[in-house]
């Protein structure tokens with residue numbers, strides 16, 4: 001079992017990242033068998049596909065490292081690193097570029113959403129981004145990739161690339177790449193914006209009120225939940241009653257993901273009550289969950305040298321683990337080195 005996943009170091013870690021992905025990373029790290037391995041990385045190479053500030057990226061890379069450790073990623077047990085220190089990611093991306101098809105990339109919804117009507121004006125990196133993402137997981141022969149719902153399509157593409165490469169350049173008995181399986185949490189695969197239940201919670205939303213961030217203090221969290229968009233109806237006693245109420249469904253989903261209950265169990269307690277009662281309960285549960293994480297986060301951020309050392313150690317290990325697959329890829333393609 002090889003668990004591999006990444007997060008872009010842009011902005012702060014938010015509740016969608018935490019419930020949709022990072023909490024699963026920690027669970028998988030804690031349960032992985034002795035002969036398995038977890039690799040988690042900061043997708044800093046992905047971050048340059050959009051306009052960015054170099055100073056910001058440098059700062060955000062260390063902050064995201066601190067955030068992941070604060071959430072429970074243990075650098076002694078998992079390999080924690082940033083892509084930029086492991087050149088094999090970029091190398092393998094190029095090698096896979098002969099296999100990935102324009103049509104496949106053209107269908108990626110994230111590309112369509114981010115490019116909008118201005119495709120011609122986008123960076124080449126934004127278009128080829130999913131090939132780098134495929135390289136990220138294929139380099140390590142990942143078997144399981146814990147991600148939120150929005151990354152599933154990119155993982156399917158990684159499988160398609162791996163499959164085509166194996167067919168074209170390897171044999172069935174000795175494939176070069178393992179086909180990775182996406183793992184999404186059933187209870188929190190898609191956390192929505194607090195301001196609009198039809199949009200996912202995202203770091204790129206201009207409104208900070210749309211998301212809860214890991215570093216938010218208790219007052220800010222309570223305020224954001226109080227101001228979260230809802231409707232005037234009381235909560236129903238079963239989840240079926242939330243069908244056309246996306247904002248209410250989102251808050252109930254968040255509550256359940258935090259308390260470990262399914263939405264029906266949450267509604268069996270809160271059904272019939274209005275948001276005046278539900279929101280403070282949700283806010284308190286959030287504060288209780290996030291306060292210890294954000295305290296650890298602030299402590300870790302004090303020591304930049306320690307964070308640099310974590311990334312350097314993780315990158316050295318990742319470089320070693322990636323060597324055999326990178327070599328096999330060059331060989332399979334007939335490239336003489």
Ligand code: TYM
Nearest residue numbers: 006007008016017020021043147148151189190191200201
């Ligand atoms: P990123 O940085 O946007 O998000 C990191 C992780 O958080 C999940 N996520 C969510 N889950 C539920 N609800 C939400 N509102 C929400 N928002 C974000 C994402 O699904 C993701 O799991 N391209 C990736 C980073 C990446 C990667 C990889 C992931 C690069 N290479 C290889 C896996 C494997 C990204 O931009 O995620």
